[in-house]
Amino acid sequence: GEFIVQVAGEKPYHIVTPAMHKSKEDIATLFNEKFNTPENASPQYLTNFVREFLRKEFQRADLGISGANFLIADKGAISITENEGNALLSTSFPRVHIAISGIEKLLPKMTDLGLMLPLLATNGTGQFISAYNTMISGPKKEIDMDGPKKVYLILLDNGRTDLFNKPHLNLSLACIRCGACLNVCPIYQNIGGYTYEVPYTGPIGSIISPHYEGFEEFNHLSFACTLCGKCTEVCPVKIPLTDMLLYNRDLAVRTTKTNKIWDIGINIMTSFLLSRKKMDKFNGYFKNILVSRLLKNKIGRKKTMPLFSKTSFSKSIKTNQNDK
Ligand code: SF4
Known part of the structure; x- marks a missing residue:
């Protein structure tokens, strides 16, 4: 090979x-x-x-x-x-x-x-x-x-001693490089090894590479995970891979500098996500208009844009329950 x-x-x-x-x-x-x-x-x-x-x-x-x-x-x-x-x-x-x-x-x-x-x-x-x-x-x-x-x-060494001194991550050094976590990972299966742009790929690579290659530049790898837990299940040396990916994400949020526009955007999104009333204002009608305009020239003439439901998921559930 x-x-x-x-x-x-x-x-x-x-x-x-x-x-x-x-x-x-x-x-x-x-x-x-x-x-x-x-x-x-x-x-x-x-x-x-x-x-x-x-x-x-x-x-x-x-x-x-x-x-x-x-x-x-x-x-x-x-x-x-x-x-x-x-x-x-x-x-x-x-x-x-x-x-x-x-x-x-x-x-x-x-x-x-x-x-x-x-x-x-x-x-x-x-x-x-x-x-x-x-x-x-x-x-x-x-x-x-x-x-x-x-x-x-x-x-x-190349960062291994630093990793050893991080209690939440030091078990990652027990990895025997069997590749089992890569083989079951839905992200690795879809994006392949080259997308990571680091020697160690897949779940274990997403954990250790940011610490070996530069945390600010590579912490995005820890976000490339659905947290399905398959990697943790198959790892023969029982490394808690999903916990470590979450730890890296938390560390990234706490330590990475963001710009003002990003912070404002996140604050607006958070205020919407925490309020059902605001969420309902941004309903299916609005999303259908916005997305069809944004992606108008991107999906080609032969495809039609899938439509968002006009009522929210929670409203649909309530309506369905009332109908029963
Ligand atoms: S399954 Fe465990 S031992 Fe095998 S490569 Fe992944 S983290 Fe390392």
């Missing part, structure tokens, strides 16, 4: 399956344009082509860069789990391996992997366990047949 989006000049669309937005036909066309493979090449053909192509790249590379799924404190080891083998090759062929990992990936003991690896595989891709699970605890030793001569681990 990573290779496909790189060839296309794109960024990953999903944190687990980076090329999920592309069909097999899209990929065949892309590879035909870039590598002159047959126009309607099958997935099997393209997989073999990529294996051969990348194998040479792995053999030639002086340096391999990887992430880490978990860091194991008691063994000083890096755990990488994957299905393609690309991480295994880029950490074992080159002479130097650099692993880059967020500080929140640390687990106390090697035995914790007995829980975490199946948890990640089951919730990420529906497997009992991923195909390749690699443990790296340092450079190649004399008895080893292969492996890098040097291994570096770069620990990234």
